[in-house]
Amino acid sequence: APKKDFKLAWTIYVGWMPWGYAKDAGIVKKWADKYGINIDVVQVNDYAESINQYTVGGFDALTVTNMDALSTPAVGGVDTSAVIIGDFSNGNDAVILKDKDKLADIKGQKVNLVEFSVSHYLLARALASISLAEKDVKVVSTSDADMASAWKTPDVTSVVTWNPIVSEILADPKAHKVFDSSQIPGEIMDLTVVNTQTLKDNPAFAKALAGIWYETLALMTADTPAGKAAREAMGKASGTDLAGFEAQMAATKLFAKPAEAAAFARSPEVGATMDKVRNFLFTHGLLGNGAPSADVVGIALADGKVLGDKANVKFRFIDTYMSDAAAGKL
Amino acid sequence: MSLISVRHLWKEYDDKVVLEDINLEIEERAFVALVGPSGCGKTTFLKMLLSEEIPTRGIIELDGKPIPKEPGPDRGVVYQRYSVFPHLTVLGNVLLAKDLGARGPGTRLLGRVFGAARRAATEKARELLAAVGLAHAADKYPSQLSGGMQQRLALAQALMAEPRVLLLDEPFGALDPGIRADIHVLMRKLWHERALTAVMVTHDLPEAFGLATRVIAFERRRDEPSDGGRYGARIAKDIGIWPPRVAGAPKAV
Amino acid sequence: MSLISVRHLWKEYDDKVVLEDINLEIEERAFVALVGPSGCGKTTFLKMLLSEEIPTRGIIELDGKPIPKEPGPDRGVVYQRYSVFPHLTVLGNVLLAKDLGARGPGTRLLGRVFGAARRAATEKARELLAAVGLAHAADKYPSQLSGGMQQRLALAQALMAEPRVLLLDEPFGALDPGIRADIHVLMRKLWHERALTAVMVTHDLPEAFGLATRVIAFERRRDEPSDGGRYGARIAKDIGIWPPRVAGAPKAV
Amino acid sequence: MRLVNRLPAPGWARVLALLPFVAVLVLYLIASAMRLADNPADKLLPSFATIGDAIVRMAFTVDIRTGTIPLWSDTIASLGRLFAGLGIATLIGAVLGIAIGVLPYLRALLGQFVAVVSMVPPLAILPILFITMGLGEASKIALIAIGIAPLLIRDIALRVTDMPPQQFVKAQTLGASSWTLVLRVVLPQILPRLIDSVRLQIGPAWLFLISAEAIASESGLGYRIFLVRRYLAMDVILPYVAWITLLAFVMEIALVALQRRAFPWFAAARTAQ
Amino acid sequence: MRLVNRLPAPGWARVLALLPFVAVLVLYLIASAMRLADNPADKLLPSFATIGDAIVRMAFTVDIRTGTIPLWSDTIASLGRLFAGLGIATLIGAVLGIAIGVLPYLRALLGQFVAVVSMVPPLAILPILFITMGLGEASKIALIAIGIAPLLIRDIALRVTDMPPQQFVKAQTLGASSWTLVLRVVLPQILPRLIDSVRLQIGPAWLFLISAEAIASESGLGYRIFLVRRYLAMDVILPYVAWITLLAFVMEIALVALQRRAFPWFAAARTAQ
Ligand SMILES: Nc1ncnc2c1ncn2[C@@H]1O[C@H](COP(=O)(O)OP(=O)(O)OP(=O)(O)O)[C@@H](O)[C@H]1O
Ligand SMILES: Nc1ncnc2c1ncn2[C@@H]1O[C@H](COP(=O)(O)OP(=O)(O)OP(=O)(O)O)[C@@H](O)[C@H]1O
Ligand SMILES: [Mg+2]
């Protein structure tokens, strides 16, 4: 149903920091006023909790990766549309070994990572690249908040994690990055998604989101004192400083221009990636109890094609609002 | 007509008979001392007079009517311990009888009398404290009093509620002999001065004979372990003190 | 030479004088009763004899030597409460004196005698229990005993350690009069039969005169609130019982 | 009759005791049915059928990847850690608590320190724990022990100093040394009280266990709950929570029974005081 | 002399009490120096200078982004939640605990239920809580209240039923109704005991607060610790932990003082029993 008040949940991660900055800088209010709505931008510390809250209806929009959007809201019957593809990880996620510098050395090791997260997916892709399988290593579930201290313990010899923890760990001379997301470009996407029903009833909400996003991105990528100040504020808010934040940005392929993002959304790579992702989820039992195949949940792509069950589409890539932003129609 | 009449009273716990066919008439202004060996059911009997326990069979009447089903201000009690409230001062303990017993709507909601009623109650409480010799200790807490002073306080508190019957369960059992003698004098004085009917359980025969108008002894007819509790206690003796003590005629003080 | 001699003993707490210049000689096999008003320092005096408290000034000698700095098996004690251990059976409580007091290396490590020593100790303990009339209750816990039985047990336990001096602090203060009379008989018998020197605090004058060979009264010379504790108690009376009671000559039993 | 004097009949009392449990179930069923009508794939309040499926999957089906039944292997892993942690804490609590309670010098030395340490939030110092103990079982057990031991020490020390001083003097007049005094008089009287104290710490122990398992683990009840929380599998979380509650409740009952059996004198002695 | 009889002199006792604190500091300094010699950029055990810098940054420097001093705004946010949660739990504990203790019908109805509920690990039901209460202040306060209230209810109910039954009868013979009995006899005697119970729950309350702030918050002591944990910023974490410990310790001392002031009769009545 049409409504006036909307809530977006975001978590601290380099690709999503613009939301917090946009709120503080008044950009959110500016665009919300323009469309005559209210947007509450809420920071949630715990990423998994933010997804759960969105899934049960506590939020209308969410920052999430492509994989988690499929595994939780979509599988949970909440039809979800990716209105903004903010970036893809281009080195931000990495497999790190201690005292070893070849990926092949990972065989037989215990690997600490957040189980069933994009790190897990990255590990699967890394292993596949050297023709190993998951059974060749032993996965130990470890909370992201404690990964940095876990690394310092002698019995942890390999981890898969994301930034800023990656740079934290790589500061240790014993740490060697042996695989990272730049080797699977475009597969780990950082999205801003909206509940499809809400979107249908209130397209203005998505327009406002796109407006906010691209104004903020233009600001933060600009090589101006204002841009630097924005980056510094975001760095501080995520617990680091300007240099740390810029290092993280360097490992992220930000789509600063809406046209770029829209083009990426329409590209066939998205379909290929989502096929890998859904098969990964299916083999780990994350597509629902007793799912007969990876086809149970349908994924609609921006070009209209559907992966899986056409009658049960719960996850949609759309380029509408990114294209609108590119065309200046917001 | 007697004030309390007990007819064919039995009390059993599970299949253990404690009291067996007790019959008893207690006149107004009597002072009955209840004696008997430990465990014979004296406390149990008092509890039934207090409506703390329910008789298994038989009838207890107060003033010709069946006694109420629960304790009330018509019957006061003094125990050997735990009779006074540790969180209230001496004066507060005595005032409590008015705070709880008065019948105004505000009082029933807040459990406290106010204004003129409070001043009147305080005056009466101070009189009572003077009567039991605690005037100087009005602002102390019970834990600051000796055992004898605590029992005097319990007496004053019970009397403040002006009960028709005062029940006492070994009220002076924990006191030292010297203090006990003092409090006996007080007890006699109070009984003479106030419209009181008293039933007192005691282990101490001199105390019983020294205070009461009538001494009643409970005893189990047969009390061998092989009985397995099939026989309860009955009234074994019922002795009127001679020469009779008469309430309000304080010859004996 | 006397067994205990107390010379110019003072005890002060902060600036409050409790005992003032106490001088006392106690012969072997004496039975001293200590009486006096509440708070005059009787317990404090006993605590010093027990080395639980240290005198502020003055000397206490046992057998001509200064008393040890801490309690030991040479001096036994029975309190009004808390004398027996709730976690041990009656027999266990009495045996404990041997378990703790025996001197073998294993015993000192485990606090328990074994084998033949244990059998001998058990036999002696049962004799003592029989002497205090608790033979039938050997396997009960103290909480299952009445107050009088607990005090008998405390006596048996203290005697098991064969102390030279037995100190008693109102040991029968909490008992009912009837039970008290029984235990007085027992006390007299034990004192006659065993090599005991006893010092007993009591509130009860008949008890003091009924049991002791000598009654000592403490009293504060001046005891007005305005003194502010500047004066302590002294020995006000020291009465030998006449005709003298002699230990081991049980005429009076 | 006054409300305070009204007693329910024994049979009726049993019915009353069941009522709130039934009420919770009914409330759940209604709320669940409402959400499922809205969205049949709703994950928050799954139907009993879905929960039943999850129970069969977790408690009665061998997981092909690990070759074990998840619920049982989780339970064994968690209980092992819990008992180890509680056991170590109990041992430390008894030994140090008694020592502090009995020895004035040790009390002066450690009394204040333990009081302050017992206020340190253990979860906040986890990183230090990891570095010193590693990420394995040791650190999980240590978290439980560190979280609980200071409270047990304080509690036991307090209970020792609460013992009647007469008992200490009495034991010495029977010939006790400091050691035999502790062994024969203090320890046996403290043990049943120790059970009470440990009982109160069962809840916190589970809390620390779950937190530790959430941080780094390969098995355990807390591990599973936090793992499946990532995709909101309430059909697994709810039975796991119920199971933990049941386990904790059984532990509590077992400790009460142990206390009554092993220390028959205790209940009477406590009320006698 | 036996060890149990040896008392330290008062002055010496104060020195002894300081010793363990000094020992911890010295140990830290040594360990820190060793690690820093190995790797000057080590973050686990920062030097005192580094910690001092962090303290200046967090406690005495206004953050330009938010315009507040982080330590103070965190402390105010956390204490607000803590007091609200503890306050609600105390209220519920007192009201329900007394009601269950006093009314036999309510005891039959809720006694068992509260016992079971008090065993539910609150952290495991966090997701449900966040979903019903949202992510705002309410859910953090609720977690504290839910974690603590069942224990308080049980404790208070137990203490009410432990009151001598004579007092209940006595009050009725003075004319008390059920209501005035509670108001004038039960409540005033339970309040000082309630303070004791609440005191024991300060530790758990901080635990719940920190856990809740770690999951959903934008300020608070737990939030900050969680935020900087990813960077292993022990120079911030350690002062924060010390600060939390100090706050908890002060709360404990304040409650003890409150009990002594407000209920002068209580200490004597407790030992008199
Ligand atoms: N609630 C109860 N359930 C079962 N038996 C009880 C109960 N209350 C009392 N009894 C038993 O009833 C008998 C009488 O007890 P009561 O307390 O009335 O004796 P008493 O004469 O007051 O003894 P004492 O002089 O020791 O106070 C005792 O044998 C006691 O064990
Ligand atoms: N540890 C202490 N510190 C300060 N004053 C004390 C201490 N112990 C006892 N007193 C005081 O010493 C005085 C004597 O106390 P004590 O217990 O020896 O008296 P008592 O004669 O045994 O009295 P009662 O007959 O009541 O047992 C009392 O005024 C008491 O307040
Ligand atoms: Mg009785």
Ligand SMILES: [Mg+2]
């Ligand atoms: Mg004394």
